[in-house]
Amino acid sequence: MTINTEMKVRVAKITPVADKVKRFRFERTDGQPMPVFSGGAHIIVSMRDGQVLRRNPYSLMSAPGDTSGYEISVLRVENSRGGSAFLHEKLKEGDTLVLSQPVNLFPFDHRGKKHIMMAGGIGITPFMAMMEQMELEGRAFELHYAVRTRSHGAYWKELQQRYGAHRIKIYCDAEKLFIPVDAILENQPLGTHLYVCGPAGMISGVLGKARTHGWPKENLHSEEFLAPPPGKAFQVKLARANRTIDVASHQSILEAVEAAGIDAPYLCRGGACGQCETAVVSCDGELEHNDHFLEPDEKASGKKIMICVSRIKGNAVTLDL
Amino acid sequence: MLVAGIKSRPVYGGLSVDPNARRHLFALEGEGALALTEEAARSGADFLKNADILYVASGSRAADHDKALTALGADTFWLSPTVPVLLNRLNVMLGQAKMGTRLYVAVTEGFIGQAMQVALNHGIDHASIRCEHRGSAARRVQCVHCKGVTDNVTTSPYVCTHCGLSLLVRDHYSRRIGAFQGVNIDAEEPGTAPQPEELFP
Amino acid sequence: MNINFRNETFRDDYTFRNSPETIRRFPFPFHEDKYMYSVNMEPHVPAGPAGHAYNNPIDVDEHYVAEMRDRALVLKEDPLRYQALPHMMAAQWDTLELLMESQAAAYPEHFSLTKDGDRWHWVNRPLGIDQTFTFGDASTLPMEPLEFITRQAQGDFCIVDQRDGNLWMDAGMVTTQADWSLDFDVGMNFFEWHGPVPLAHEIGVFERALKFLLNLQQGKPVRRLNWTMTINPRLDTSPENYHKWGPDRATVTPENVGDKVHLRCELQSLWRLPRSNAILFVIRCYLIKMEELVTIPKWGRRFHRVLRDLPPELIDYKGLTRYRPATVEWLSKFDDGKPTTPGIYPD
Numbered sequence: 001m002t003i004n005t006e007m008k009v010r011v012a013k014i015t016p017v018a019d020k021v022k023r024f025r026f027e028r029t030d031g032q033p034m035p036v037f038s039g040g041a042h043i044i045v046s047m048r049d050g051q052v053l054r055r056n057p058y059s060l061m062s063a064p065g066d067t068s069g070y071e072i073s074v075l076r077v078e079n080s081r082g083g084s085a086f087l088h089e090k091l092k093e094g095d096t097l098v099l100s101q102p103v104n105l106f107p108f109d110h111r112g113k114k115h116i117m118m119a120g121g122i123g124i125t126p127f128m129a130m131m132e133q134m135e136l137e138g139r140a141f142e143l144h145y146a147v148r149t150r151s152h153g154a155y156w157k158e159l160q161q162r163y164g165a166h167r168i169k170i171y172c173d174a175e176k177l178f179i180p181v182d183a184i185l186e187n188q189p190l191g192t193h194l195y196v197c198g199p200a201g202m203i204s205g206v207l208g209k210a211r212t213h214g215w216p217k218e219n220l221h222s223e224e225f226l227a228p229p230p231g232k233a234f235q236v237k238l239a240r241a242n243r244t245i246d247v248a249s250h251q252s253i254l255e256a257v258e259a260a261g262i263d264a265p266y267l268c269r270g271g272a273c274g275q276c277e278t279a280v281v282s283c284d285g286e287l288e289h290n291d292h293f294l295e296p297d298e299k300a301s302g303k304k305i306m307i308c309v310s311r312i313k314g315n316a317v318t319l320d321l
Numbered sequence: 322m323l324v325a326g327i328k329s330r331p332v333y334g335g336l337s338v339d340p341n342a343r344r345h346l347f348a349l350e351g352e353g354a355l356a357l358t359e360e361a362a363r364s365g366a367d368f369l370k371n372a373d374i375l376y377v378a379s380g381s382r383a384a385d386h387d388k389a390l391t392a393l394g395a396d397t398f399w400l401s402p403t404v405p406v407l408l409n410r411l412n413v414m415l416g417q418a419k420m421g422t423r424l425y426v427a428v429t430e431g432f433i434g435q436a437m438q439v440a441l442n443h444g445i446d447h448a449s450i451r452c453e454h455r456g457s458a459a460r461r462v463q464c465v466h467c468k469g470v471t472d473n474v475t476t477s478p479y480v481c482t483h484c485g486l487s488l489l490v491r492d493h494y495s496r497r498i499g500a501f502q503g504v505n506i507d508a509e510e511p512g513t514a515p516q517p518e519e520l521f522p
Numbered sequence: 523m524n525i526n527f528r529n530e531t532f533r534d535d536y537t538f539r540n541s542p543e544t545i546r547r548f549p550f551p552f553h554e555d556k557y558m559y560s561v562n563m564e565p566h567v568p569a570g571p572a573g574h575a576y577n578n579p580i581d582v583d584e585h586y587v588a589e590m591r592d593r594a595l596v597l598k599e600d601p602l603r604y605q606a607l608p609h610m611m612a613a614q615w616d617t618l619e620l621l622m623e624s625q626a627a628a629y630p631e632h633f634s635l636t637k638d639g640d641r642w643h644w645v646n647r648p649l650g651i652d653q654t655f656t657f658g659d660a661s662t663l664p665m666e667p668l669e670f671i672t673r674q675a676q677g678d679f680c681i682v683d684q685r686d687g688n689l690w691m692d693a694g695m696v697t698t699q700a701d702w703s704l705d706f707d708v709g710m711n712f713f714e715w716h717g718p719v720p721l722a723h724e725i726g727v728f729e730r731a732l733k734f735l736l737n738l739q740q741g742k743p744v745r746r747l748n749w750t751m752t753i754n755p756r757l758d759t760s761p762e763n764y765h766k767w768g769p770d771r772a773t774v775t776p777e778n779v780g781d782k783v784h785l786r787c788e789l790q791s792l793w794r795l796p797r798s799n800a801i802l803f804v805i806r807c808y809l810i811k812m813e814e815l816v817t818i819p820k821w822g823r824r825f826h827r828v829l830r831d832l833p834p835e836l837i838d839y840k841g842l843t844r845y846r847p848a849t850v851e852w853l854s855k856f857d858d859g860k861p862t863t864p865g866i867y868p869d
Contacts (some may be wrong), residue, residue: 005741035740036796038612101740107799110609113444136658137612145605188420191444214342214421216449218686267737275737281654305637348625441709465703466762468602486765493718497709504761508768509844 005101006032006046011093012069017156021122022088023061025069026260033067037102039130040223043070044100049086053258056083057225057269059126059197060102064133064197070099073154075122081227081250084276097287103168103267106133106178106197106223110171111192115141118179118206120198121148126223129195131163137269142167144184146198149174185213226269227251228309235316238262239281244316253307257321264307264321278307278319285314331494333433336360336425336453338368345372348411348436350404353380353427356453363391370394375411377401379432396417404414404432408439415443431461434499447496449493459522462490463500470500476517478506487514490521496497524631527587527648532594538755538809544584544812549575550585550866551747551787555827557836559727563734564792566743571867575789579743580624581806582632582676587648589676589698589757596697596758597673602705603760604669605692606681613681613693614668616795617802621671646674657774668693677789677806680704682712684799689735692714692800698757700750700786701764701841720835738801740794747866748788750840751849755784755809774845779852780813783845785825812852818868820855829853 009026017023028034035114037060047054048088063073076088091097106126108115115134117127124145143163147153150172150263159168171177174192185194193210194215211221217244230250236257247256254276257264267275280287282301291306296302305319336347336356345368347357354376361369372395376387387400388484401407415424425447426436440450459473469483477490479505488503495502507514530537540548552682570576574648575583596603607612622644626635634645640657651674653660663670672679672695680694689712696704707715712732731812751758755772774782793802816822828840830850837843863869 005739037740038797038799041799102796103737103739104799106686109447110612110683110798111444178501185420190415190418190420190422192833194422212341214339214423216345216423216446218446269741273737274733321407446686463706465706466765468705491718493706494714495706495708495710498706502706502761504702505765505768508765509771511769516553 007101009097009099010052011091011097014091014093017051017073019149020088021073021152021154021291022076023071023073024087024091025062025068025071025115026097026099027069034070035101035242036067037064037129038104038107039064039133040106040126041102041104041129042106042126042225042268043072043102044266045072045083045087045097046100047083047086047091049082049090052082054083054086055210055255055258055269059106059129059223061125063129064129065136071179073122073125077227078114078281081230103273105268105272106195106221109193109219109221110119111191112193112219113140115193115195116184116188117141117143117195118181118198118202119143119196120202121201122154123196123198123223124153124218125197127195128155128159130195131159135163136293142169144179146171146173146179146202148172156261179206181209182213185210185215188257192196193221200224217317221260223272224292225268225272226272226290226292226309228255228311231288231311231313234312234314237281237316237318238321239318240321247311250295251312252309253319257307262321268306269308271281271306274306276306276308278321279303281318281320283312283314283317285312285317287317288313322470331430331451331452331496332432333454336363336427336451338425339423339451340353340364341421342368342423343371344418345373345423346411346414346418346423347370347372347376347425347427348406348407348432349374349376349390349425349427350432351377351381352384352386352431352456353453354381354494355517356387356392356455357387357425366393369393371378371396373397373414375399375401375414376408377407379404379405379429389399396412404435407518408435411436412442415440415445418443423449423451425451425453426476428455429459429461430454431459431499434461434494434496437496449499460490460521461500462488462503463498464488464503466505471500471503474501474503475519475521477520479503480515500505523631525584525586525738528584530585530588532588532592532755532757533691536754538585538588539586540792540810540814543573544760545810545817546571546868547574547583548808548810548815549747549787549789550868551749551785551819552824552828553864553866555824555862556831558833559705559725563731563744563746563792566745566793574867575808576626576644576745579791580621580627580628580675580804581789582629585867586676592757593695593697594674595759603697604672604695604705605708606666606668608680610668610683610693610798610800611660613798613800613802614660614666616797616800617679617681617717617797618671619657619669620793620795620802621675632676636705653848668695677804680803680805681795681798682801682803684736684801684845687736688712689732689801695704696709697760697803699757699760699811700752700788700807701761702818703761705762718839720839727731735792735801738792739797742765743791745789745791748790750786750788751842751845752784752786752809753782753845755811757807757809759786770842771844774848776848776852778815779845779849780810783812783814783849783852784809785812803856812849815854816853820862820869822853823858823860824862826857 012027015023058072165286267273274293290309391517464481467484488508493502622777625633680697789806791804
């Protein structure tokens with residue numbers, strides 16, 4: 001017995017907001033309210049692109065209490081696997097899509113005395129919902145937002161207008177302005193929490209600096225959705241279903257399994273939540289772990305794989321599916 | 322009711338210094354002084370120039386640990402007359418402290434529990450506080466019935482100093498209260514409590 | 523559905539009884555003739571025969587008014603049974619919304635909720651409460667939102683915060699508990715508050731349960747059943763009052779088993795809360811006397827077998843040592859050795 005909680009939505013509005021960034025507004029086709037969510041949550045958008053079913057995670061950026069619709073912003077990625085290209089170039093207002101319920105893998109710590117957010121580029125989106133919620137709840141926060149150029153940076157003007165330039169600080173690569181991470185980390189009151197969302201290099205750089213400033217790991221939070229990296233094609237043998245399927249070079253194992261009509265559990269599709277952890281029965285080749293979830297010893301054991309982002313280098317892998 | 326093997330028993334990782342911390346704040350009681358002097362001998366004394374030490378001698382006045390601590394030459398050293406006075410100063414100092422300040426606490430479980438309570442109220446996550454427990458295993462116990470707390474309990478059962486019930490000391494520990502749990506041992510047949518056993522000397 | 527609320531007590535003269543209809547709707551916790559811990563979670567969707575406790579997500583039954591009266595008495599004696607750490611306010615509102623909406627949707631004769639933006643109007647007819655308030659503004663309610671609504675909902679309520687890959691018991695209303703103290707456990711993580719439970723840690727039950735719960739999704743609540751036994755229909759079997767109810771365990775005789783010994787079932791439902799990302803644990807307690815239980819022949823047979831074959835650690839942990847032999851002996855008269863059908867529902 002399962003509850004089908006997926007929501008059918010109509011694309012209510014598509015708005016270009018900056019270079020290569022578009023905002024999409026979704027409203028339910030059945031007229032029901034959207035569920036309230038918590039700042040930092042994402043949804044999985046299911047897109048029917050010709051013969052291919054694409055499912056990608058996007059952070060919700062609209063106000064968490066606004067049940068009239070959900071909004072996401074999508075960056076058109078250069079070497080897109082298809083999701084962002086489909087949303088930017090094929091999707092039209094009035095089209096229908098399916099959304100999952102919101103899931104939050106990037107919540108803010110409600111105990112925090114103060115919240116500092118650092119965003120790089122499109123990493124701004126979860127913070128927009130978070131700031132709405134923090135403002136409503138009367139929490140102390142500030143945002144440091146790095147953009148390539150002023151025209152690449154989405155929403156910075158609106159955010160400064162809404163929350164004030166004293167809380168919203170913009171740093172523009174083109175103007176040789178960078179987030180002064182060290183200075184920001186220097187004098188924060190005890191009980192401050194730090195949140196980072198952006199490119200992988202930015203996240204590891206900021207978190208590394210925070211550790212050298214003596215910030216405990218309990219106060220550090222980050223979110224990075226991994227797109228499943230491509231690789232060579234291989235075969236997956238499904239031990240329980242007693243079937244063999246092919247994983248193409250630009251496909252994840254999870255996508256190949258779904259395309260074969262087999263249900264596998266997932267929540268984030270980005271290597272973070274642990275929901276799609278699958279037991280490896282045997283492997284003719286080498287496991288390529290790309291997730292943030294498994295511990296190093298679990299990766300080394302060769303007994304588990306996160307099928308949303310990880311793959312193998314070799315011929316075939318047999319999974320307990 | 323089982324006594325052993327309960328998972329809320331805290332594990333104390335020891336007083337190892339965080340080399341990244343910008344400021345080190347030590348709240349030490351009694352033989353907790355040794356935890357710091359030994360760590361300084363082990364890890365080098367560099368961190369002491371950014372260290373504040375709050376110390377209360379409690380039961381080990383005769384050992385003159387305060388002299389050894391003074392000799393370390395930390396940025397500040399302060400000798401407190403009593404535990405409550407120390408906790409009050411700790412509270413004010415944490416209110417002024419910045420991120421990058423690491424808190425260290427030693428030595429009895431009762432003292433660690435109380436200092437941790439102060440720190441939790443400042444939004445510090447308990448897992449980021451470094452604690453060391455040594456010396457007496459005496460426990461701070463809360464009677465679950467009258468909520469009275471008794472310090473330095475060394476036996477189980479013990480008689481609650483507040484309500485007089487005979488209490489089994491469970492290995493169930495509350496960080497928020499800073500105490501173990503005491504539950505009436507002969508509730509089902511009053512008057513049948515076994516003789517106290519010295520379990521936490 | 524119109525419910526006839528019973529006027530009864532869970533203390534002193536113990537006038538609590540189940541009507542025949544309520545016996546049949548009892549969430550009997552054993553799906554087979556033996557028992558061991560497991561992560562026995564299933565989707566919390568309407569299920570069971572008509573009238574069963576599983577029919578509605580938040581169940582209200584004939585004991586509602588009396589249970590709420592008993593809760594008020596417990597809180598009067600000991601306000602520490604309700605606690606909420608300061609960072610749990612968003613989760614408090616989440617819980618109030620969930621309980622008001624669920625009760626109003628399932629029992630419109632007894633509860634109603636009307637909303638005009640943030641301005642909410644709540645009517646609870648059985649308890650005579652009519653409250654208009656502003657959602658999100660605690661100063662428009664006579665008490666904190668969690669206390670307000672959980673004085674009007676059957677069962678204990680714990681809200682756990684999710685952080686650092688663990689769950690933290692940071693708020694609750696607990697007056698009908700099976701021997702654990704909210705006041706003591708507030709602030710503990712999932713492993714710590716389950717610390718006193720024997721056996722389950724060793725077989726990895728809590729690791730698996732925690733992993734499951736950390737990914738619990740909005741809109742997909744789950745449930746499980748847990749159980750223990752209680753002498754006399756006493757809701758408040760708290761450790762705080764153990765010295766008051768503990769002596770009852772020594773009063774069981776072969777003659778009074780049917781009336782005095784109760785199976786105590788907890789229907790636990792777990793809900794991901796939307797604003798706070800916290801999880802609400804609803805721990806709803808159902809009591810049934812042995813003489814009521816055996817009116818369902820399948821349950822009489824099965825409970826006899828479960829109790830007879832229970833591992834010693836569980837007998838000790840659940841506090842059954844003193845009266846289990848007399849109860850097994852009494853139940854044996856209702857076990858003719860015939861096989862039982864699978865599942866928890868009456869035949």
